[in-house]
Amino acid sequence: MNRRLSIKSGRMRLAIAVVVGAGITALGFVLAQDLDVRWAGILLLPWPALEAVLPHPNVGTLEHPLYEGTPLDLPAAIIGLALSVVMNAGIAYAFLTRINRSSRSRRLSRAAPSGRPD
DSSP states (O other): OOOOOOTTSHHHHHHHHHHHHHHHHHHHHHHHHTSOOHHHHHHHOSHHHHHHTSOOOBOSOSSSOOBOOOTTHHHHHHHHHHHHHHHHHHHHHHHHHHHHHHHHHHHHHHHSOOOOOO
């Protein structure tokens, strides 16, 4: 049972992908919320799209609108964060699988006989 942990293992790839997905989601959250970088929220996090379809009542004036949140915003944010982690982890898993397959095919092509007669 002395197995090396490598990227070849499906479990290890999945674990790395979940960590990378959570990290990308956290980075997108920090960029979108704290640094007010709008493109990060659009590209890295899908919950702004979920919140865009929710109703937000205007409590301000027509000249200075002020929209308040509703109780539906909390579940939308939680679902959006979960979707972000799953989406980013899926992309990372696909990337790691692609790297593993390309390195395996290079190894196999080097180990294959050259096809030259002796």
